[in-house]
Amino acid sequence: MSPAPQRTAAAERELVAAAVAAAARRLAGSQDDAQVRAVLYDEGLAWVDFPAGWGGLGVSAGLRAFAAEALAAAGVPVPDPHANAIGMGMAAPTIVEYGTDEQKALLARIYTLETIFCQLFSEPGAGSDLAAVATRAVRSGDEWTVNGQKVWTSGAQNADMAILVARTDPTVPKHRGLSYFLIDMHQPGVETRGLRQITGESEFNEVFLTDARVPDAMRLGPEGAGWQVANTTLNSERVSIGGGAAREAGMIGVVAAAWRAHPEYRSPAARAELMDLWIESEVARLAGELQRQQAAAGRPGPEGSGAKISFARNAQALSALDVRMRGAAGLRYDDWADRRPEHYSMTGRNPVYRYLRAKGNSIEGGTTEIIRNIIAERVLGLPGEHRVDKDIPFEDLPR
Structure with a gap:
């Protein structure tokens, strides 16, 4: 994310207060959640610390709480911050940091709940060691074909899109052969199965990807930079x-x-x-x-x-x-x-x-x-654990 313009704390609060006043005027007491979210995004109150034009005002993240308090005082309902939690808390910060303008257009849909996100990172053989993911994405022209299995995916049953880490180059060490994608969860080749938990609920899922397609335009960040983006x-x-x-x-x-x-x-x-x-x-x-x-x-x-x-x-x-x-x-x-x-x-x-x-x-x-x-x-800068697989190509690692 680009650094915010240098403003005094008072100037930042005034900017937020002005945006809140503008939103209150436009909403005129409306309680409709979809309308409220659309107006708050337009006025830069979705994520106040995001850049202007992309749901923010470019101010300190510490002013998110101030904005919520000011909205409540102005009679504007404050949207549930936990709705679309993965989209708003994980996908959005990553998209605003690495995304193209086309990809950043998703930010509005994330905030208005039109596009619900889940996270396709962990795998049966790569839970704690995320760099060991084996799901493959193979490029053909302007498109990637993805095959593999993900697990512990919260909310996949309700998701429209997912943030996905997949291996695009198995000939290099595991941290360097990954790429990061935004993938459509409704397409053929994406199957979701619930995992029942100790609570009785099936909140988590395993997701099977079989010849699922991702346009290269939905790759987030450079090819091979998936570890950094993740x-x-x-x-x-x-x-x-x-x-x-x-x-x-x-x-x-x-x-x-x-x-x-x-x-x-x-x-x-x-x-x-x-x-x-x-x-x-x-x-x-x-x-x-x-x-x-x-x-x-x-x-x-x-x-x-x-x-x-x-x-x-x-x-x-x-x-x-x-x-x-x-x-x-x-x-x-x-x-x-x-x-x-x-x-x-x-x-x-x-x-x-x-x-x-x-x-x-x-x-x-x-x-x-x-x-x-x-x-x-x-x-803390302490010595790292000894890692014998650090410099070995992924395709040569025993699995």
Whole structure:
């Protein structure tokens, strides 16, 4: 993403306030979500830190929360930030960083929910080691033919398009032979199968690609640069997962609200644990806010990995506390039926659902073990692990 023009903090806030006033005038009290989203995109309030003309105003990412507060104060409904989460939190930052103007035209459709995205990265043999993906994309003229299998794909059953990492050159080491694509999920050759989870839901999927076609115009970034482009997506994902912009957003808000509403849940031990977790959540929130502001001047860095680890640890501890402090009532589950949810919420349904769903937080967005390696090597500058396959062509690696 290009650096934002140098403005004072006051000038940036004035720019956002002017955009909010313009949006409020155009909407005149409308509550229609589609109309609201279209107007907010036009006025640069979809992602205020994106460039002007592409859903943003080119201001600090830290002003996203200010924009949401100003919109609410002006009577404009603030769209659900979790709708099209992969499109808005992962695909959009990557498209705005690497995309052509034709590809950036998708940004409006992502924000207005006309085009729902999923993420085709992980594979059965390449989960934690994303660079080991074996899905092949072979070029013929202005088109690529893709064959392979992806797994753990959230929301694939509802997706219109996907961000895809595929191997385009097996003759070079694994990190250098990848390319990044935007692929149509409705075309022939794309099959989605649900994976039932411990919660009973089939939120994740495996996706089979058989002679699926991708125009070269939908390749994002240079051919062979897929690892670099994918890291922009992953860093954005970890910042997105890592924390909310508002105090008591997410699991801490759910548990704190239950504590306040039910005196019978309270005990000295639960109080002490909740206070510790509240403080950890607030520190993580403020650290995440700093990272979002730093990202406004360029790509998100590996520091976002720390926020992702904190989120996973806190969500799991909070959901466990939530179950324990409710006693026997906390062990009741509403429904084990297999569901294919249109949207999912990590804080939804009931305490048992939240407790079970939080177990996946250690895996999604990069396993905790891999994230710790990233922090050690790219943030702290510690020596990397010994990697025997680093310089070997992918086609020569044992699999």
